[in-house]
Structures are given as C-alpha cells and as structure tokens.
Amino acid sequence: MRREVTLRDVAELAGVSSRTVSNVVNGYANVTERTRERVQRAVEELGYRPNVLARNLAQGRSGQIAVVVPYLDTPYFSELLQSVIRAARVSGYNVLIDQTDGDPEHERAFIADGSRRLLFDGVIFSPLGLDQQALTNRDRRLPLVILGERSSDGSFDHVGIDDVAASRQATEHLIDLGRQRIAAIGDQPYATGEAAQRRTRGFREAHAARGRTPREDLIISTPRFNRPDGAQAMEHLLDLAEPPDAVFCYSDLVALGAIRTLLSRGLRVPEDVAVVGYDDIEDGRFSNPTITTISPDKEMIATTAVERLLLRISSPTPPAGLELRAPHKLIIRESTAGRSTPG
Amino acid sequence: MRREVTLRDVAELAGVSSRTVSNVVNGYANVTERTRERVQRAVEELGYRPNVLARNLAQGRSGQIAVVVPYLDTPYFSELLQSVIRAARVSGYNVLIDQTDGDPEHERAFIADGSRRLLFDGVIFSPLGLDQQALTNRDRRLPLVILGERSSDGSFDHVGIDDVAASRQATEHLIDLGRQRIAAIGDQPYATGEAAQRRTRGFREAHAARGRTPREDLIISTPRFNRPDGAQAMEHLLDLAEPPDAVFCYSDLVALGAIRTLLSRGLRVPEDVAVVGYDDIEDGRFSNPTITTISPDKEMIATTAVERLLLRISSPTPPAGLELRAPHKLIIRESTAGRSTPG
DNA sequence: CTACGCTTTTGCAGCGCTGCAAAGCAAAGC
DNA sequence: GCTTTGCTTTGCAGCGCTGCAAAAGCGTAG
Known part of the structure; x- marks a missing residue:
C-alpha cells in the first residue's frame, strides 16, 4: 500500500510552500487566483486528500459531536436522532452515536471518562438512569446539552418539554x-x-x-x-x-x-x-x-439542542446553562375518539 | 481554561520518560511493578487522560468504524444498527453513524470522498440507490462491508439474506x-x-x-x-x-x-x-x-458484518470479497393465519 | 572479574496538519 | 527614488502520542 499523499507532496509539485497548499485546501482568503489554480491542479494530479486526524490534532478539535441515547431502536430516539443528524450536518458536524442500553454505569462512564473527550467537540446526552451527581462531577470542559427530564445545574443546557x-x-x-x-x-x-x-x-x-x-x-x-x-x-x-x-x-x-x-x-x-x-x-x-x-416538537428539540451545543463549543467562556422548553401538543386520534369514518 | 495534562507532565512527576508512561497507560508488557505503580500514582494525581486524537494520528488509525444507512428511523435499520454497535463495542470500536436519507448522491459522496477516510478504519454500508460503478471506482484502501442487495465485485464483502x-x-x-x-x-x-x-x-x-x-x-x-x-x-x-x-x-x-x-x-x-x-x-x-x-437473522447479519470488517481492517493484504448469506425464515402470524385465540 | 543475554527504560524522530509571526512583494504615497 | 501600506506567501514550531532502535540495568555463566 503506497504512502499517503501529504500536503508537502502537493506543495513540492506546485512549487509553493505547504502552508499555502493548506490555505488553498481550506479556502482561506488572500490567495491569488494564479496560485490557487496551480495548487488545485497539483491536488488533483496527486489525488490529495487531507488527513482529518492530523488536522484534528493540530486544531485541537474534531468536528464531531456525539449523541448518546439509551436505545437506537426506540422510535422516539431514532426519530429524534434523525433530526439531530440533519441539524448537525448543516453546520458541518459529523455525529457519533453512542447507545448506552440504558445502563446507568455506561452512562456515567461516558460522562466521567474524559479520555474520549477529544473525539468530539460536544455531547448531546439523553440519559435514562443517570443521577444528578454524575452530571455535576463531570469534566466541565466538554460542552454538554441534556435532553429529556433533568434540570440543569447551570453547567449545561437542558432541552425538553414540560x-x-x-x-x-x-x-x-x-x-x-x-x-x-x-x-x-x-x-x-x-x-x-x-x-x-x-x-x-x-x-x-x-x-x-x-x-x-x-x-x-x-x-x-x-x-x-x-x-x-x-x-x-x-x-x-x-x-x-x-x-x-x-x-x-x-x-x-x-x-x-x-x-x-x-x-x-x-x-x-x-x-x-x-x-x-x-x-x-x-x-x-x-x-x-x-x-x-x-x-x-422533536424537530425543535433537535435543532435547539444542536444550536445550543454549537454555541457552547464556539464560546470561549461557557454560557450559562439554560432550561429550554420545547412545545408539545395533545393529538387526538382513534384510541380515544373512536373511528371517525366507521368502516 | 488550563492546558491539558500530557504524557510528559506525568513523566516528569513520576521521574521517568514519557515513553514509559505511555507503556504503562497502554498496558504494555515489560514494566516493573514498581515503575507501574509510580506512574499510576502520577497519572491519578494529575488526572491525566490520553489524547485520543494524538494517538490516532501517531498510530494512523482511529478505532472507529462508520455505519452508513439510508434512514435511522426505519425500524429495520435501527434494530440492525443496535446489533452492529454492540458487536463493534465488544472489539473496542466506536461506531460513527451516517444517514444518507437514501440520497444516491450522498451515498456516492461518502464512498468516493476519501477525505473522511481516516476518521474511521472501515465502513459498513447499507446502500439504497448506489450504482455498482460507484462501488467499483471507490478508494480501495478503505475496508468495506456492504449490507443488503448488492453483489460483491471482490473488493468488499457483502452480507445479506437470499x-x-x-x-x-x-x-x-x-x-x-x-x-x-x-x-x-x-x-x-x-x-x-x-x-x-x-x-x-x-x-x-x-x-x-x-x-x-x-x-x-x-x-x-x-x-x-x-x-x-x-x-x-x-x-x-x-x-x-x-x-x-x-x-x-x-x-x-x-x-x-x-x-x-x-x-x-x-x-x-x-x-x-x-x-x-x-x-x-x-x-x-x-x-x-x-x-x-x-x-x-439481523443478529447474524450484524455480527458477521462487523467480524468481516475487523478482519479486513487488521489484514495487511485485503482478503477476497465474500458473498455471505445470513439465514431467514418465514414467521406466520395473524395477518395470514388469523387470530388463534378468537377474542 | 568479565562477558553475555535478557528485561526494562530511554531518546528521538515523525504522524500531517495548522497557528503564529515574520518575510516578501507590489502598488501607492511623499 | 525611497518609504509606507496592505496583501501573499513562507518557515518554523509543535499538537501529544507512538514506533523504532539503542542504551541501561541486572542477573548469571564462564
């Protein structure tokens, strides 16, 4: 398996510095059209693809957010997740999904163990059996938004209905x-x-x-x-x-x-x-x-959660933890109203 | 926000080299009990957590696999995903989930665009509208297992029922x-x-x-x-x-x-x-x-897919692409047999 | 007492990228 | 003609970790 093509390879071929190639690849401003073109050509010729891992390390961020839910095959969660993924994608974020199986131990481990912290820039967490203490004792550096029933202690946002x-x-x-x-x-x-x-x-x-x-x-x-x-x-x-x-x-x-x-x-x-x-x-x-x-209103829960999380991620000083209420409504169907058009 | 604690910080406190700390943290053999203990203490004292990003870069692998499905809120997929996540977790892999919305363009992009390649070590892909050509033209370096209806061209495995x-x-x-x-x-x-x-x-x-x-x-x-x-x-x-x-x-x-x-x-x-x-x-x-x-047999489909993918990931030379058939059966219930215990 | 072989520890380079600050350069101003 | 200004480009260091190979330590044999 041949070695990966790196920025430096492209730079050499294009006759510029590797930093310039980086600028072009990332669409930074202030690059001459001439230079840009030359670099582009080299990129294509070599089939260069940026190494996301290296970029993440250098930037200290991963461009991923995690969503933690108890069960994936529970329609409520999978419907919600779908909306979260869409909302995150709009902002250029990938979504890493973790399933806790509703195991409080697993939930606690996820929150407490900061080792995975750098894998994602923030977490949207829908806990099932997590005690408040685990939330309070967690590593505060990881931006967090909680879904469902939980009240915020001020260090994270909480989105749910009443x-x-x-x-x-x-x-x-x-x-x-x-x-x-x-x-x-x-x-x-x-x-x-x-x-x-x-x-x-x-x-x-x-x-x-x-x-x-x-x-x-x-x-x-x-x-x-x-x-x-x-x-x-x-x-x-x-x-x-x-x-x-x-x-x-x-x-x-x-x-x-x-x-x-x-x-x-x-x-x-x-x-x-x-x-x-x-x-x-x-x-x-x-x-x-x-x-x-x-x-x-699942759509609103999802978009609000993502929005707040991205705000937390980009904010140098953590914003105050908010209690966010999404709207709900009672929808009356046959199981209480009976069949409207009797068969 | 204070700087992250690094291996070197721990090394300094423990009075050993950073490489030794790394050995301890990763549980490598050949470390004296005495040294191990000293390092452990320093790790705890400083609250050191390995930086996964750096490790990934140095190792050239991410410890994540991606699963790409058309829709998350389709029970078939969410049930399958759940099994895949469990199987992957057993082997120490995280699962990154991507939803294509069944958009062939999105599916093609995922396969073709190698830029995300290093984010995950392999992909389990359940395509909906992907043409065979996109599969054949893809970047072969990314280990791939396809679920559903598709026949393998030999460069990936395919798991499905008949x-x-x-x-x-x-x-x-x-x-x-x-x-x-x-x-x-x-x-x-x-x-x-x-x-x-x-x-x-x-x-x-x-x-x-x-x-x-x-x-x-x-x-x-x-x-x-x-x-x-x-x-x-x-x-x-x-x-x-x-x-x-x-x-x-x-x-x-x-x-x-x-x-x-x-x-x-x-x-x-x-x-x-x-x-x-x-x-x-x-x-x-x-x-x-x-x-x-x-x-x-969703459980078998999931475990087979993960197993084959991990094999591909760890294999220096890509194994031949296999056609793997999971079993299925017809389950007869009321919608054809009627109610057995008439109410 | 020296030599040897084994285990344990170390130092260094480098994964591929980006942040930073300095250097280069062309157009504009005096 | 020379300086100033503002845009482009560059060089370097370093993100934090691991692979590699060499060095050190240590017990045993000659």
Whole structure:
C-alpha cells in the first residue's frame, strides 16, 4: 500500500510552500487566483486528500459531536436522532452515536471518562438512569446539552418539554371523556425514574384539578417503556376486579403493547378502554386504532439542542446553562375518539 | 481554561520518560511493578487522560468504524444498527453513524470522498440507490462491508439474506393459503431498485413454481418502503375492479400501512385480504393483527458484518470479497393465519 | 572479574496538519 | 527614488502520542 499523499507532496509539485497548499485546501482568503489554480491542479494530479486526524490534532478539535441515547431502536430516539443528524450536518458536524442500553454505569462512564473527550467537540446526552451527581462531577470542559427530564445545574443546557403539564393534559382528556377508572402505565418509583415520575405527577394533578382521586392500584410500574411492558401491564390491569376504562401510557410503545393486549382479550378501543400514548411516533399514526398521544416538537428539540451545543463549543467562556422548553401538543386520534369514518 | 495534562507532565512527576508512561497507560508488557505503580500514582494525581486524537494520528488509525444507512428511523435499520454497535463495542470500536436519507448522491459522496477516510478504519454500508460503478471506482484502501442487495465485485464483502428465495417463500405461503389474486407492493423497476426487483423476482418465481401467472396490474411500485407508501398502494389496489385477496409487502412498514388502509375500509385481515411483510420488525409482533413476515437473522447479519470488517481492517493484504448469506425464515402470524385465540 | 543475554527504560524522530509571526512583494504615497 | 501600506506567501514550531532502535540495568555463566 503506497504512502499517503501529504500536503508537502502537493506543495513540492506546485512549487509553493505547504502552508499555502493548506490555505488553498481550506479556502482561506488572500490567495491569488494564479496560485490557487496551480495548487488545485497539483491536488488533483496527486489525488490529495487531507488527513482529518492530523488536522484534528493540530486544531485541537474534531468536528464531531456525539449523541448518546439509551436505545437506537426506540422510535422516539431514532426519530429524534434523525433530526439531530440533519441539524448537525448543516453546520458541518459529523455525529457519533453512542447507545448506552440504558445502563446507568455506561452512562456515567461516558460522562466521567474524559479520555474520549477529544473525539468530539460536544455531547448531546439523553440519559435514562443517570443521577444528578454524575452530571455535576463531570469534566466541565466538554460542552454538554441534556435532553429529556433533568434540570440543569447551570453547567449545561437542558432541552425538553414540560412533562408534568403534558401528562396532566393527557389525563384530563381522558377524564373529560367521562372515563371513571383511569390507569397509568409506566411509573418508575425509584431514583433513576425521574422521567416517569413527572408523568405520574401530571397524572395526579389532572385528577386533583377535576376534583378526583386517582386509584393507586391503577398506577402500574414498568421497567421500561416498550411494547412488552405495556402488554404485560395491561394484562395485569385487566385481571383486577375493577379494571380501568381508560389508560394513560407513558410512551406510544407502551400504548401499542397495551392495545395489543386489549384487542386480543376481545375488548374494544376506545369503546371499552380508551388509550392515550406519549411521543407521537409514526407507529401510532398507522396503528389500529391510531393512537391519541402527546406530541413533543422533536424537530425543535433537535435543532435547539444542536444550536445550543454549537454555541457552547464556539464560546470561549461557557454560557450559562439554560432550561429550554420545547412545545408539545395533545393529538387526538382513534384510541380515544373512536373511528371517525366507521368502516 | 488550563492546558491539558500530557504524557510528559506525568513523566516528569513520576521521574521517568514519557515513553514509559505511555507503556504503562497502554498496558504494555515489560514494566516493573514498581515503575507501574509510580506512574499510576502520577497519572491519578494529575488526572491525566490520553489524547485520543494524538494517538490516532501517531498510530494512523482511529478505532472507529462508520455505519452508513439510508434512514435511522426505519425500524429495520435501527434494530440492525443496535446489533452492529454492540458487536463493534465488544472489539473496542466506536461506531460513527451516517444517514444518507437514501440520497444516491450522498451515498456516492461518502464512498468516493476519501477525505473522511481516516476518521474511521472501515465502513459498513447499507446502500439504497448506489450504482455498482460507484462501488467499483471507490478508494480501495478503505475496508468495506456492504449490507443488503448488492453483489460483491471482490473488493468488499457483502452480507445479506437470499431475497429471491425469501420472497418466493412468502408468496408461496399466500398461494398455498388458497388465495387467488395476490398483489405485491414495493417494486422499483429502475436502476437503483435492485433490492425491490429481487423481491419481485421471488414473487414471480413462486407463481411459476405453482403453475400460476401473476397479474401484472397487482404489482405496485412505491418510491420507498414506508407506512404511507403501503397505505397509498393499498388504496389503489382496492379501487381496482378486481381487488386482491392477498398482498406480499416488501417491508413490514409497507404491510402496516396496507393493513391500516384495509381496516379503515372495513375489510378484515386476513379473512378478506391476507398480508405478508418483510423484515420482522418489532411493530409487526404487536400490531393488530400481528404480521406474518420474512425474518432475516439481523443478529447474524450484524455480527458477521462487523467480524468481516475487523478482519479486513487488521489484514495487511485485503482478503477476497465474500458473498455471505445470513439465514431467514418465514414467521406466520395473524395477518395470514388469523387470530388463534378468537377474542 | 568479565562477558553475555535478557528485561526494562530511554531518546528521538515523525504522524500531517495548522497557528503564529515574520518575510516578501507590489502598488501607492511623499 | 525611497518609504509606507496592505496583501501573499513562507518557515518554523509543535499538537501529544507512538514506533523504532539503542542504551541501561541486572542477573548469571564462564
């Protein structure tokens, strides 16, 4: 395998200094048209390609940002990621993706271990079970933007929707439909379940706002927010003496799992049990029935996150950590409203 | 911001040469226990972290591999990616993900533009609309493994399932169910639609094998393999004078879209129309009805691809390009078999 | 006591690029 | 004609690490 073509090779052929070649290649100003052309020709003749590694080292930056998510195959994250990649690309950044499998240890390692720090100029992090302390003790030199449920300690930005309000809205929708026994699937009453707990809080607030008391036995915990979790939780609920007539699910996947159980038990959605989901993933727009859901503005979350991160990267003094709220809305579909055009 | 701690700083504090520190940090053999300890202490005291960029440059490798897929939010790809990331991580590789949006131009650029070459040691590429020529003209120095439908020209490996056989199997299943008018959704009768065309070939072969002739007007082309494509194609099929009583969909997403249309038109699946999908994504296991599908062994595809890529990376002389077939199977679910436990 | 062989440590060069500051040069001003 | 000004180009050092080969240390054999 022949040696790589370097700047110096090009410089020699073009009869200029290697620094000038660098200037041309990087499109710096103040290069004569004549010189530029000559260099260009040499570049093409030799098939020169800049060595990104060397450039990174010399510049002390990598032109990459990392996005860390728990699971890639969770539609919410993959949809979000897609938007992040697009937004980053516009600014000339590559995106390195890391999947933590929701393992708090892995998450902590990623934040704490600065050795990979130089591989990317900043990180967009969507933690699942990360404790606040790990965030606070991290290497502050790495620009960070957090997605999801977490409040900023001032050293990073946080982008998310108002989960409590959104959950309250979803629950109120069920109450206003006249449902009497409303269940919630997805609580996680332990340290790393902050996200879930906010949704439970909204669920409770909705009941309080309508002068109701939630039935505690209808609040079901699940280890994750996946289809099987929803399916299993629903099984449990249907086995109760007084099963629910409505369910607020903490993700659309949970809702899809729950609906699957309901239908296979011969129940009708929404006639027998109304279902609300969360995330507005594409599945929910094509499922049978389609799913009423909380729709966070993913596009805005992604672009805001990238924008703030790039600001942090380019800023010599770290900007104050901001709490950024993206908008959300309740989208009503068949799983609560029924089929509009009855087949 | 203070200067980074370097190997030399550690060396000075520990009273050894920087090369020795490097040896310790990298766990090289032949370091006295005494020396190792002294260095370790200095490392900890200064909070030294190796500079990955510098290491990469010195070693001429990056320890990263890239995976290029058309869409991240397509479950098939995100499920596959997840397996690839896991497999790569086991071997100490990071995964850089790039999304082409299925844009042939973007795909070509990725392959042709060697400038990013050094950012990663190899590429696993799942092309959509890439012509064979771009593959052949590429920079051969970059180790490459292709996923999906493509045949190797000997300069890279190709991992995929036997699409023709799988499609034939899916279609034969529908024929054997006694269906008379079997449609196919997802053909792409143009240069970049190789993948789709193999499925169409299998579809035809199945008919031939059973002494049937496929109805040409029931073979529907779609621009992509998404839910909306399936929904729309199904609309079209149902508007025909003689609509189909079975559909072979070229992806599970297409199947989900098609089923959505069927149900909202008041038709029953599978009683009125049986549906087979392709990919075995999780959605299809929880949808209503669940989807009969071709299940490629994604885990094996991922681990094989990573394994072959790492072999290419570490091999001084490029190994011959292999055609690697992963197994697949037909999984029969409700969309053709009906509900086993009628609700 | 010297020689030898083995393990451990070192010094140096250099990966390929860019930052910096100085040098070169042409046009403009006195 | 000589200096000033402003644009181009250059040379050099160095980013922080590792490969290489030589040097040093050390125990054992002759």
